[in-house]
Amino acid sequence: MKILILEVKQEISSFNPLPSGYDNFHILEGDALLRHRGLNTELGGAFSVFDARPDIEVLPTILAAAGSAGLLSADGWARLSKQVLAAVAAQIDEADAVYACLHGAMAADGELDPEGYLLTEIRRLAGPNTPIVISLDLHGILTDRMLKQIDGLTLYHTYPHVDFGDTGVRAAKLLLKIVDEGVKPLMARVVIPALVRGDELVTATGCYGDMIRECQRIERDGTALAAGIMIGNPFTDVPELCSQVIVSTNGDRATAEREAIRLAEEFWPQRFRMQGKLIPLGRAIAQAKTMRGPVIFTDAADATSSGATGDSNAVIAALRTAGYGGRVLAQIVDPRAAAAAHAAGVGATIEVTLGGYHDPKRYTPMPVKAQVKLLSDGNARLETMKTPLTAGPTAVLTFDNFTVVVLSTSVSLFDRAMYYANGCNPPDFDLIVVKSPHCEHHMFEAWAEKNFNIDAPGATSADLKSLGHTICARPIYPLDPDVKFTPGATIYSR
Numbered sequence: 001m002k003i004l005i006l007e008v009k010q011e012i013s014s015f016n017p018l019p020s021g022y023d024n025f026h027i028l029e030g031d032a033l034l035r036h037r038g039l040n041t042e043l044g045g046a047f048s049v050f051d052a053r054p055d056i057e058v059l060p061t062i063l064a065a066a067g068s069a070g071l072l073s074a075d076g077w078a079r080l081s082k083q084v085l086a087a088v089a090a091q092i093d094e095a096d097a098v099y100a101c102l103h104g105a106m107a108a109d110g111e112l113d114p115e116g117y118l119l120t121e122i123r124r125l126a127g128p129n130t131p132i133v134i135s136l137d138l139h140g141i142l143t144d145r146m147l148k149q150i151d152g153l154t155l156y157h158t159y160p161h162v163d164f165g166d167t168g169v170r171a172a173k174l175l176l177k178i179v180d181e182g183v184k185p186l187m188a189r190v191v192i193p194a195l196v197r198g199d200e201l202v203t204a205t206g207c208y209g210d211m212i213r214e215c216q217r218i219e220r221d222g223t224a225l226a227a228g229i230m231i232g233n234p235f236t237d238v239p240e241l242c243s244q245v246i247v248s249t250n251g252d253r254a255t256a257e258r259e260a261i262r263l264a265e266e267f268w269p270q271r272f273r274m275q276g277k278l279i280p281l282g283r284a285i286a287q288a289k290t291m292r293g294p295v296i297f298t299d300a301a302d303a304t305s306s307g308a309t310g311d312s313n314a315v316i317a318a319l320r321t322a323g324y325g326g327r328v329l330a331q332i333v334d335p336r337a338a339a340a341a342h343a344a345g346v347g348a349t350i351e352v353t354l355g356g357y358h359d360p361k362r363y364t365p366m367p368v369k370a371q372v373k374l375l376s377d378g379n380a381r382l383e384t385m386k387t388p389l390t391a392g393p394t395a396v397l398t399f400d401n402f403t404v405v406v407l408s409t410s411v412s413l414f415d416r417a418m419y420y421a422n423g424c425n426p427p428d429f430d431l432i433v434v435k436s437p438h439c440e441h442h443m444f445e446a447w448a449e450k451n452f453n454i455d456a457p458g459a460t461s462a463d464l465k466s467l468g469h470t471i472c473a474r475p476i477y478p479l480d481p482d483v484k485f486t487p488g489a490t491i492y493s494r
Helices: 030-036 042-051 074-089 114-126 164-181 207-220 253-270 281-289 314-322 335-344
Strands: 002-009 025-029 057-066 097-102 132-136 152-155 185-192 226-230 243-250 295-298 328-333 349-354 366-376 379-381 388-390 394-399 402-407 431-434 450-455 490-493
Touching: 002 042, 002 074, 002 114, 025 030, 025 074, 030 042, 030 057, 042 057, 042 097, 042 164, 057 074, 074 114, 097 114, 097 164, 114 132, 132 164, 152 164, 152 185, 152 226, 152 243, 185 253, 207 226, 207 253, 226 253, 243 253, 253 490, 281 295, 281 314, 281 450, 314 328, 314 366, 314 402, 314 431, 335 349, 335 366, 335 394, 335 402, 349 394
Parallel strands: 002 057, 002 097, 097 132, 132 152, 295 431, 295 450, 328 402, 328 431
Antiparallel strands: 025 057, 185 243, 185 490, 226 243, 349 366, 366 394, 379 388, 394 402
């Protein structure tokens, strides 16, 4: 048995003014994909299943993964999609089945459903009878076009995400059930007109996690082949943006419909709870001044892992203006300041501006006179996935009571990797700025006195009504307050 494998991933914010391009993508081809063996990634999990079978040969084709960013340019999408489909076409005639690892929240200029386009073309190349199974981030947008091309899918069950490998294992096992046992997945989809954000989405503690555990239960007890609740990425403004329940069974329509509708009915009344609870920046600073700390200031409005620019100086500027005296650690994307630091060298004092490099309409560049404490190449790796981060020339600048890690390129900041890689230990500071809506508990909250979820401007603000959606289907909560919802399931089966 030969199984063709590919990965294409990017998550975008439609409200990021900086387009992304082909160069944003990290691309591996052929056997280079096998580097994921042993990693906590979807491909790593899938390989662990396929490698245990001596009768299976994997056909690795292409991996194209980009960090979260702005809308992919038309030229970038044209080049990327052509390369992906050429890699698939070169080996598809040998394949007995296909596993595609996707994210689900891509969007490009001129193509607002890139995953749907790719899957349509892969189905055309593979023919109607070759099984195709995909895996998706629970922040993806699963579309009608995608569902019409596939035989089955698996979704992340954790947020913050840690079950990358497990998701790949479940996808691989589902694919083998289809090929070996003749299982024919029937998928029931219930679209919920709600966008959600906030602490209740943390699966270990929030109400969303309670519903996800029901999905896991019906997978594990055999009620369903696969189940999940996708909450989409509220910053990816595309036509089918929504929350949705997906339940797959082995041809059992009644069970798939019943379970999907049941979960949707449980989700809908809790949409109010699943909104971001933000604290005004001035109030947070006033409270932080009276606390021993350390305290965390979560600037989720500038979350690079959700597609923001990373160049917000809103928090550090407000702290400076308010005269906060504790030791502050922060990160910012500003290639101009990083270049100046590298040109001057360690120990030099430079006068630069910080912030507002990519998004000056939201952030006014802030002049500082800073000392260059450390320079690096900006390379690190994520704590959970062990996959690389490449932030370009990076500098640690200090001024007054501030220590700021200045990156040239946006990378995911949902852990401590870029702090550690640049000689900064967060617990050594009184106030730490984190540009991610949530991180694993042990990384920050476990040792901090308080985590303040700051109300600040940005392309990924949890104040969803402030962003300006123009494309997603309306009405949808909370953009529209009086939304009516009667759950009904759409069935997909090949």
